[in-house]
Amino acid sequence: MNSQLSDYEKAKAFDIQSIDQGFLDDPFPTYQILREHDPVHINPDGTYFLTRYDDVVKAFKSPNMSSDKTQDFKPRFGDGPLYVHHTTSLVFNDDPYHSIVRKLMSEAFTPKKMNELDSVIDGIVDKLLDNVEAKGEFDVVQDYGLALPTEIIADMLGIPEEHRNKMHHYSTLILGALDPIVSPEKIDEGHKAVEEFGGLLEDLIAKRRLTPYGAEMGEVLVSLIFGEVDGRKLTPVELVQNCIFLLNAGHETTASLVSNGIGTLLDFPDQLELLRNEPGLIKTATEEFLRFQSPLQIGNRKVIEDTEFGPEGEKILIPGGSFLHTCLGAANRDPEIFNNPEKVDISRRPNPQIAFGIGKHICMGNTLGRMEGQKAIGKFVDRFPNLKLNGEKKFHGRARFRGLSFLPVSV
Numbered sequence: 001m002n003s004q005l006s007d008y009e010k011a012k013a014f015d016i017q018s019i020d021q022g023f024l025d026d027p028f029p030t031y032q033i034l035r036e037h038d039p040v041h042i043n044p045d046g047t048y049f050l051t052r053y054d055d056v057v058k059a060f061k062s063p064n065m066s067s068d069k070t071q072d073f074k075p076r077f078g079d080g081p082l083y084v085h086h087t088t089s090l091v092f093n094d095d096p097y098h099s100i101v102r103k104l105m106s107e108a109f110t111p112k113k114m115n116e117l118d119s120v121i122d123g124i125v126d127k128l129l130d131n132v133e134a135k136g137e138f139d140v141v142q143d144y145g146l147a148l149p150t151e152i153i154a155d156m157l158g159i160p161e162e163h164r165n166k167m168h169h170y171s172t173l174i175l176g177a178l179d180p181i182v183s184p185e186k187i188d189e190g191h192k193a194v195e196e197f198g199g200l201l202e203d204l205i206a207k208r209r210l211t212p213y214g215a216e217m218g219e220v221l222v223s224l225i226f227g228e229v230d231g232r233k234l235t236p237v238e239l240v241q242n243c244i245f246l247l248n249a250g251h252e253t254t255a256s257l258v259s260n261g262i263g264t265l266l267d268f269p270d271q272l273e274l275l276r277n278e279p280g281l282i283k284t285a286t287e288e289f290l291r292f293q294s295p296l297q298i299g300n301r302k303v304i305e306d307t308e309f310g311p312e313g314e315k316i317l318i319p320g321g322s323f324l325h326t327c328l329g330a331a332n333r334d335p336e337i338f339n340n341p342e343k344v345d346i347s348r349r350p351n352p353q354i355a356f357g358i359g360k361h362i363c364m365g366n367t368l369g370r371m372e373g374q375k376a377i378g379k380f381v382d383r384f385p386n387l388k389l390n391g392e393k394k395f396h397g398r399a400r401f402r403g404l405s406f407l408p409v410s411v
């Protein structure tokens, strides 16, 4: 962005379709000037960009907003596997259909299931810690952060060992097809990934139907196959596509929480010291990492009927049919809600961060994500008193998601 411009002019000139490397590396100064000078910003393409906490919460909670993508995805994906996948995924549907499928899927996230997963997470984290300790020098992202949630979702879906190394790749290809600009080759790869991973899941589901009692600890497939609400089960397509969606929704976001959390502690050594001295702070610390570097930075909604957004006295009417970018990353640093929002305070209370969204679509995996984050970061800090940054960390550079692609450390 041109540095000669005033903050007001910079805010007005912001264009979500043409962001630069500076924004990708550190979007927070831009969020700040947008929140102060143009909180209901209109982009050159006619879409809106919301940065105030109250506006983002309103967009997520209002029944006047749609998440349905059946029309938007048609020109991009045609009728192919990517279209079936993304339009069947829970997150891209509205009520009443959304609530029905959400109830059926909630069978996978009951307190009993979370309890089972608790010890599964402990086992995986301890094994990963042994591995990285033996290396001495390693990349937190690849060797630790990504490995835990991938293993957890593989356990939840009962994916056999030999297929697990492909899961991250599938997810990258399927989610990559949602990027603003995508080549036809990438779209093709995305279609193939849905087909391949979908085929694998169909086989696993068929086997589990025949042997419902053979599941390992933490597996949730049986609940998703046989779960019933008001006499309705998940259809075969809903079942397969939402299992794929669980991988996409739950692994990179959680990996970012773990890596961003450890990266943030290295950036703020006083907070690392505090957590070492008071390990009981891991719960508030995890909330603070979610607030400070929210893994999903920018969500979206479509306005159904004209709705007002903006601070009192400066309301702007957004017309029905408009597309909204809901900037969770900016909302989570809104000084009207958080004292000293640019400061990391691992004991911050209250901390009404909305990194998991809010309202009807609030993240179904929020308890699981929190458990994974708390255990992975807490045990890591406890195990490595000599933790040091061992090179330059890098963010992966995608505007909607905030996550490290490289965090070299020595222990």
Ligand code: HEM
Binding pocket: 060, 067, 090, 091, 092, 102, 153, 246, 247, 249, 250, 251, 253, 254, 257, 294, 295, 296, 299, 300, 355, 356, 357, 358, 360, 361, 362, 363, 364, 365, 366, 368, 369, 370
């Ligand atoms: C730190 C980790 C995570 C973060 C930051 C996160 C963030 C989010 C956000 C912001 C939404 C709402 C999207 C919207 O309203 O449009 C969402 C939805 C969802 N997430 Fe997560 N998520 C995380 C982990 C997980 C995990 C571990 C799972 C499951 C394995 C999961 C499953 C889901 C599902 C199923 C939805 C759709 C809910 C619905 O539409 O009703 N997430 N997540």
